[in-house]
Amino acid sequence: MADPLATVLTQLTNLVSFRSSLRLLIIAGSIICGWTFIKPELSPLNLPSELLPTLIIVIGFSLGALLSSILFSGFDLIINVLKKNITARKKKLELQNQATEKQKNENKSIELVRRSFNDYSYSALNILLKLKDNGCTIKLDSDFESPERIAIKGLLDNKIVLLQHQLDMNTSFYIINPLYEEVIKQSFEEKHRKEVEKLFNLNPCGFDMLIKKFQNLKFQEDHIFNIVNIIYKNRYKYYPVIKHNRYSLGYAFDERNKVIDGLNIHFYIPDEYYSLICEKLGIEVRSYVFGNYNEEYNMKKNK
Incomplete structure (x- = not known):
């Protein structure tokens, strides 16, 4: 029978790492425990004296190897769980940082649009006003240098407007x-509100008279109001609110394509x-006012 110490010597030659050293210590402890606790249990069996040491060493060695394997497997499991948790936390933190940076950049872009809004071209x-509430189809001028084409190009380049589908x-x-x-x-809400406030505060000549016509709901929608000279002369001062x-005369048509007699000017609130x-x-109030401006009469009156 081989020398029982041969196995121990073989393990000693493999001590190249912390784990193998620790494993050998556990095995050595198990062998010692075998001599202390297992030998007395085997004595009543009357085993041959030369077999008893070998058997105790084999049992101690096997128990030590098993115990060290369980210990190392548990340790590896704990390490892997910790590594996964650390990796998950790092990934979560990285995603949070990315989301924070993205939100920061988006806020900068939004603020830039807000601050430069009133500087956009007509x-x-x-x-933007056409697209404000819903996307829509826009037909551009065939001239590639037209203001509208230049404007849409700028909005697309800055990703303020997105092209969804090109029809032609x-x-x-x-x-x-x-x-x-x-x-x-x-921004449009603020802009339009300021323009309404400005118009009412400036109160240009004829504005009060025109706004009363919008407030007059006694007549039907197609009623033609008389437009006096002061309203007509200042009509551009009400822009863009009105x-x-x-x-x-004779070239104004209703929805049924019929000529509206007497209509030669149409005021409306966008x-x-x-x-x-x-x-x-x-x-x-009314959203529009049909009117008749007698230019010949007013020219004679002003002479």
Whole structure:
């Protein structure tokens, strides 16, 4: 039978790491425990004296190896769990930092749009106004140097407006970048409110007379009001809160394509200003006023 110490010597030659050293110490402790606790239990069996030491060493060695394997497996499991937790925390922190940085950059972009909003060109503001509530199809001028094309290019380059679908060379479906939807709505609200306040504060000549016509709900919608000279002369001072269209008599048509007799000027409140006008006046008003301006009569009157 081989020398029982041969196995121990073989293990000693493999001591190249902390684990193998610790494993050997555990095995040695198990062998010692075997001599202390197992030998007395084996004595009544009357085993041969040369077999007893070998058997105790084998049992102690096996128990030590098993115990060290369980210990190291448990240790490895704990280490792996800790590593996974640390990695997960690092990843979560990294994602949080990325989200914070993204939010910071988005806030900067939103603030830049807010601060530069009133500096946008008329064409750019007109495009944004069309898209403010919902995306829509916009047909551009075929001239690539037209103000509207230059404006849409700038809005696309800065990702304020997004191209969703191109129908042809001049017609495409656009939406406002969701990131800027709220700030653009707020900016338009502030801009339109200021313009309404400015118009009422300036109160240009004829404005009171014109606004009373908008407040007059006694007549039908297609009623034609008389437009006096002072309103007509100052009609551009009401812009953009109250706009107008000028017609030659006999060239104004209703929805049924019938000529509206006597209509040669049409004042109207654009949708974006209508609720603000009603709020300012505290009552509901007409959204438009049909009028007749007798230019010949007024020219004679002013002579």
